[in-house]
Amino acid sequence: MMRSDFAAFWPTVRRMLLMLALLGVWPAQAATVRVLQVDxxxxxxxxxFIVRGLAPAADLEAVVIALDTPGGLDTSMRQIIKAILASPVPVITYVTPEGARAASAGTFILYASHVAAMAPATNxxxxxxVAVGGMPGGGRPSPKADDGGDDKSDASDKTQKSADKTGPMTPSLGDDTLARKATNDAIAYIRSxxxxxxxxxxxxxxxVREAASLSAEAALREGVIExxxxxxxxxxxxxxxxxxALPAGKRTLATAGAVIDNREPDWRTRMLAVLANPQLALVLxxxxFYGLFVEFTSPGFGVPGVAGGICLLLAMYAxxxxxxxxxxxxxxxLGMILLVAEVLMPSFGVLGVGGIVSIVLGGLFLLDQEAPGFAVPLPFIAxxxxAAAALVFLAGTLFLRSRRRPLSSGAEEMLGLTGQVTVTEGVDSWALVHGESWRVSSRRPLNPGERVRVTGIDGLVLTVEPIESDQGSPS
Structure with a gap:
């Protein structure tokens, strides 16, 4: 009886033993860490690129931002930091490879990350x-901003001595209210x-205040990185x-032996990087503008209008x-409009010079702030x-030359041409003019072989007058 009961339960016991064996030897699935390469x-x-890399990362163990940057735009930096602070998974900013840096905006991103790391020989x-065109005051830091001291002259002397030892530092804030506001805002942000x-x-x-910088070893020693x-x-x-610490609570990292998922910038990111260039946007x-101008003044070809419209939309997007x-x-x-007006109106160069000055000033005021890789240098603007003025004046010169040329098509071209009468039937006559046989009319009867000159045109009938002497062959 006992033997039969054991035989009945044996399949169940065998399945349980097999499951326990599998649980003992089957390896657990390794965690995945996504690495975003930002260079x-x-x-x-x-x-x-970073925001899209963090968005679908809920099933990851962590996201590593492999960073090497000289800085960038404040708006883009804050967009990245907001995504890091709201990320459901830990974000590790890692300044790499050796020789890389996390300057300016990169420093803020490093401070915002859950874990800050650096490779040797980085900073x-x-x-x-930095505002557009720099800040007033000779390019040296102002000690008066938020130093809390009473003796301003002593602080100024100390700063001057420090500047003499260490060399030029950040642009001076001086009394520029906007500069002080930007610096104090950045200080408060990075302190938080x-x-x-x-x-x-x-x-x-x-x-932020003194543009101080640290090597990787010094940053580890001073508690800037972990x-x-x-x-x-x-x-x-x-x-x-x-x-x-995450928004949902504390979390312990389990990254040893994790699977690394490297992500390089895709075509979308590379295209945005090309378009987000103020110099290219200005050229586009x-x-x-000039493509649309050519299309409106000489309609029919289509290519200048299509290319001009595409370039103008890309410029607006940039x-x-x-x-x-x-x-x-x-x-x-306005400068481009004045250059075009110079060609069409006799202003003796006033509109042209005004157009060049307007373009140069517009290029200088184009950006609200200056950042590495986003500056529009004065030589490029000039x-x-x-180049725009030369192009417009060249087009205007060709346009004026074309107006002085004799007509080469249309009814007006026939006036003044000579021909030879070929057929005369009563009051109707035909003549060979411009290689074609035309019906002609004259105040007196015409004879075959007689040479005539065109004086007018009425529909498909030419008005001619006889030529008394040979004054040239038919055209």
Whole structure:
């Protein structure tokens, strides 16, 4: 009886033993860590790349931003930081490879991340905001901003001595209210990030106020970063077991042996990086304007109008991604209109010079702020203005020359041509003019072989007059 009962339950027992064996030897699925490669200026393209990389990351163990940047736009930086602070998974910013840097906007991103790491021979800092054209005051920092001291002359002397030892520093704030507002806003922002992550607050403020910078070893020693790693696998090994604070609560990292999912910028990001260039946007705007001008003045071909419309729309798309001063765009547009008006109106160069000056001023005022990789240098602006003026004047010269040429088509071309009478039937006569047989009429009867000159045209009938002597062969 007992033997039969055991035989009945044996299949169930065998399945249970098999499941226990599988649970004992089957390896658990490894965690996945996504690595976003960000190399270059922080702009709309890199912001879009990072935000899209963080959006579908809920099933990941962590996201690593492999960063190497000289800085970038404030708007793009804040967009990235907002995405990091709201990320459901830990974000590790890793300044890599050796020789890379996290300057300016990169410093803010490093401070905002849950874990900050750097590779050897890298640096971080120099996060002072820079306005278009720099700041007044000779290019040296002002000690008066938020120093809390009473003796301003002593502070000025100390700063001057420090500047003499260390060389030029950030542009002076002086009495420029806008500059002080931008600097104090940046200081408050990076201090809040440092306090949130428990990192060195003093260096964060000095990085903005004095453009201070640290090497990777010094940053680790002073509590700016948590990890110094030679590569991504070493980084994941060192942060394994580290506890980080997320919006949903605290979380312990399990990154040792994680699967690395490398993400390079795709075609969309590369295209945005090309378009988000103020120099290219300026050139596209000019090509678009002049393409439409050529199409409107000489309709029928179509290519200038189509190309001009596409370039103008691309320029507008680039402008809306950048911190553009629309007064600068309006000045550039006014300059192009004045150059065209110079060709069509006898202003003796006044409109042309005004157009060049307007384009140069518009280019200088084009950006609300200056950042690495997004500046519009004066030589480029001047060269663009001169090239636009030369193109317009060349087109105007060709246009005026074409107006002086004799007509080569149409009814007016027939006036003055000579021909020879071929057939005469009563009052009707035909003559060979311009290689074609035309019906002609004259005040007196015509004879075959007689030479005539065209004096008028009425529909398909030419009015001619006889030529008394041979004054040339038929045209």
């Amino acid at each position: 270059g200026v922080i702009g709309p393209a890199s912001a879009d 971080v800092g120099a996060a002072s905001p 990030l440092a306090e949130l992550r428990g990192r060195n607050v003093d260096f964060a403020e000095r990085a 990890v110094l790693a030679v590569d991504v696998p070493d980084l994941l090994k060192q942060i394994d077991g580290k506890e980080v 705007m000019m090509i678009g 402008f809306q991604m950048l911190p553009i001063n629309w007064a600068g765009v309006a000045l550039v547009a 060269g663009t203005a001169v």
